[in-house]
Amino acid sequence: MTTTSQDDARAARRPIRLFRNPMAKIASIPMILTALVVFVGGTAWTVVYSFTDSRLLPRLNFVGLDQYERLWSTRRWLISIENLAIYGICSLILTLLIGFTLAAMLDRKIRGEAVFRSIFLYPFALSFVVTGLAWQWILNPDFGLQEVVRRMGWEGFTFDPLNNPDIVMFGLLIAGLWQGTGLIMCIMLAGLRGIDEDIWKAAKVDGIGTVKTYVRIIIPMMRPVFITALVLIASGIIKLYDLVVAQTNGGPGIASEVPAKYVINYMFRAQNLGQGFAASTMMLVSVIIILVPWAYLEFGGKKRD
Amino acid sequence: MNTVWKSLLTGTALVAAASTQAAELEVTHWWTSGGEAAAVAEFADAFNGQTEHTWVDGAIAGSGGTARPIIISRIIGGDPMGATQLNHGRQAEELIEAGLLTDLTDVAEAQNWREVINPPSLLDACTYEGRIYCAPVNIHSAQWIWLSHGAFDAAGLEVPSDWNEFVAAAPTLMENGIVPLAMGQQGWQQNLAFGTITIAVAGIDAWREVSVNRNAEVAAGPEYTAVFEAVADARELARDSNVQDWNLATNMVITGQAGAQIMGDWAQGEFQIAGQVAGEDYTCLPGLGLNEIIDTGGDAFYFPVVEDAEVQAAQLELAELLVSPEVQVSFNLAKGSLPVRGDIDLSTANDCMQKGLEILAAGNVLPSGDMNLSADTQTQIEDLMAEFWSSDLPAAEAQARYVDIIASAD
């Protein structure tokens, strides 16, 4: 036993877990720092200050739930939430639907696939600011779509979403879908390309119709694709801000306000940081309620076999 | 790729060379409309011409809403600009408390600001615990209505001389396809119109009770009921106006598409740029022609604390320059606002400015809302007004909500 070599002794000792594969950990430091300092730290900071009466500058003068009580009795906030819900649900469903349908059409060995694909994808290259401006211009009642249709003979034609509080969110939706569906189409297309051709043969042999094959067989097989798409769409919806600012600036009135805009306005324009932080905390809480169980299942629960 | 680095290197080299002699002073502001930009150019020219320093223009378009987060973030982040526009009043208080803004008291005393600046309330707004932290550059008043001669001529009408006549003439304008009241669809513009109508309809005393003393009972009273009904009427007159920016609304008045616009005196800069003459092409009525009184809000420049001694020197020189008589004249003529000094000759000013000067001289002035209500309360009122003007919200309900805001105002 005394003759055990130095090497042997080192290898025999169980190393401290923290120092196993040190390079992997060192290389992960940026990620860990980002996750802990920026995301957790920044979030915690925001949450803490949401319980204060901070105005222009953050200060730790706690006022309990005052900011939240005020938030939930503010009409603009309630409208913002409602608007985001409307926009979010429509956008989620329509983006998936349009994205998938376009991808399915492009996947049918058509001619000029590359051309169509580029056409559907290019709006994604443009920022929301540009998107908002372009559609504001097209939907302008005096020069745009409404006027063109009227000149074509339908005198009574009215389509002025940006100045009609009831449908302004749909005006935003038209622009949002234009910008975002291309990427989802691309992801769906990639997913469809990953489906084994034999599946189609099997479906054909079984006499299952095309649509039914998509709905009953292909879509369930594309679960990971839909999850990626869902993450992208949902994260975009919550962040909805630039488009609104560029296209309607919350108007007419406060009919197209969204939560992110409320946060910014109260942090910087109203100089009521506490209120802005309370609003962003509410946004975070809703994100976390929806996401954490899912993220845990998706990324946390898996183990190597 | 080479060129990128080359240009970058030469760029830094230039900066380095220049800073040994004079400072480059970055000035942020949100004056980007035609009249405003022309006015800023007066400042920049004077600064570049009369000092050895250079004015680096940091204009941020899109009104204070876009610019303010940027300005405040940079001051708080420890990377401030040399000077910045901010509405004076309560906006800067906390920055001063945190020691982030430069004390200008020495310059103010040397230049005798206490004496020359009129009305004194302007300097009071810059004063915090006895020290002066900003240089006021102009007086703005919001209580104006601008009437288009072209529009009324086209409808075969006399140009009205007060709000009531204007309301009476509105149906005829509409029959002639003219929008009676141009209104930009932004909360602050709608709030401005509300404030102006309040002073005209409810009178100064009621206004003061509510806006200065935050008396919710008066806000719930009959004077304000009349105000909200008048605004509800005005809302109908502005139904067909769907522009966003204030100067686009002004442009509707200039081109005769709209009969009138309720807007601050800065609208005058737009008429001037368009080559219109007060009294011939357009008419301005302070206090809507009913109550000839104006508030004395205005713009001011603040100077964040910086370490560089040359920049500090440049800051003080700019502060001095901004209030100096010649610059005050050239700037305010371009911008259409009133100068902050009572001791300068503005005989070259046009009809509207002269009206303003007379009212100012007569002392019919009100403190600006910026100085009375916090930005928070103002934002809440703006939100309410945005909703009120562009929906069918009944006047009574809007008033009730207004009362709530005043009751909890600070």
Next chain:
Amino acid sequence: MSSVSIRNLDLSFGAVDVLKNLNLEIAEGEFLVLLGSSGCGKSTLLNCIAGLIDVSGGQIHISGRNVTWEEPSDRGIGMVFQSYALYPQMTVEGNLSFGLKNQRMPKDQIAQRVARAAEILQIEPLLKRKPGALSGGQRQRVAIGRALVREADVFLFDEPLSNLDAKLRTDLRVELKALHKQLKNTMIYVTHDQVEAMTLADRIAIMRDGKIQQLDTPSVIYGKPRNKYVADFIGSPSMNFFEGDLSAEAGSCVFEGPDFTLPLTSYEFETPQIGRRKAWLGLRPEHIVTGEAAAAADLSADTIVDIVEPMGSDTLVWVNFGGKPIRVRTDGQSDLEPGDTLRIGLQSARASIFDHQSEDRL
């Protein structure tokens, strides 16, 4: 001295125990096959030996050295994977020399080793190609070559042939056996294919649920399976089982099946004290005799043929016996048809008896 020694190895992922207190000694130059159905932990054990999975407890010694916490590359092993795992962007030569370059071996020495390995495996013409341009068999040769150039003491194979088609698999199996003979390295080979296991192994370790069920030579495992699981797992077609009772009758032991009694006259019990108990009787299809030999067996009976499966070299006949269909392997020339009567004979010498409860061999 044993080449690889595994002592009290434990491995668990969270609450799931994958390997439980596992001990295994592998002699130098031995060809050991780890055999088991998927999920039994055989590949995991191999990965532990390679150092690709950190163990939860216990020790691994290779060539007398405790390597439990050493890096895979320091353990003196070469490894061949099921999916070949060739680096797609490197040529065959690059693949072979990658590990040696990482050891900072001199260039000429690398070239020499690569050349030798290529020669042994007859892949010299492929050296400049990339893996994408190779066939499955060629890829697997390169993968073996990659282990070969390391001149390691121990080779680890993780189901190396299961991605190949049947013919190629048989060919490479023979080559592997020849290679082992030539190199005389210790080899640990994971597979779920019992034919591979039987043909290649010096010893087979049959694994189930993270435990070794039996570790012995192929013939012992085939002839005297340690328990009912091993008996059932090894052999194709698999063993026939009958439930029944053991009882002593006139000094000798008998197995009382559902409707037959087999005297265990020549069965060698492992344990002396049997007593009366419930048990399983296991008989391999090829150990049930037919025709004239049946008469000489310990028990013979007439049965009705149910199904006939000709398999070329022999014929598998399903007959009803003991209340259920059983498999009997007969001559390839058999002309039996369903409904025919077949006389079968059971011999106790080649049977297996397992305790009903513990399922261990008696």
Next chain:
Amino acid sequence: MTDQSVIEPSGSKPSKRFSRGNIILYGTLIVVSMYYLLPLYVMIVTSLKGMPEIRLGNVFAPPIEITFEPWVRAWAEACTGINCDGLSRGFWNSVNILIPSVVLSIAIASVNGYALAHWKFKGSETFFTILIIGAFIPYQTMLYPIVILLREIGLMGDLAGLVLVHTVFGMPILTLLFRNYFTSIPEELFKAARVDGAGFWGIYFRIMLPMALPIFVVAIILQVTGIWNDFLFGVIYTKPETYPMTVQLNNIVNSVQGVKEYNVNMAATLLTGLVPLIIYFISGKLFVRGIAAGAVKG
């Protein structure tokens, strides 16, 4: 165009070239294409008209008299405040911001993704989960803490600070992409390399990187678009001399002097979008391939 995509379409094949189904298929695609192309068309057409024509006509009418003046004005003459040099000032600034930001963010995210896929350690998945949730946090809410953070590390107002911010906010999605991609690379390959004595960096540079081209293309496209189009960070974490093009665009579009010059606005908009647009049109096929490799699995 002749080079057929590596990944073949897998959908069922339409039977005849002019079947009714085909006519519906192509008809739908063409109609939908028009919706997608409409804004681009309107932008181009408007940018080529003079102001009087804009006020008279409708947005869809082709220009009667084509003028390139709006483009010239947008690029070199449009005013913000007292600066009248259009977008040109912002172009090189954008490039200077773009290159280091893209390089750093992708370098870090790819290493993160690689570590998450093959070098899991206790807590690594937790950090990753936090990161993914971070992707849902509106940037605006992080503005204030980040200002304070940058002040504390002394990078506020520095180009390095902006690069850092882009790296941080690009990290969630990019890490997800790289992690998924590297997970899809067979684990045995990684094991083989470890047996061959390659360490963390050896495997990353020698084995993983050469195989990761498609996903790098996707990451580059996403980052170039995102960073080029960024307005919020660009305006807060830079100074007037280094304002990116989007800030100039905002200034031009929102600096209304007299009437809104739609033609100049549209030209400016197109000019600003040109860089990402070109990248998209060039790399369309690679993009789909990369997405197939990275976004779909996992």
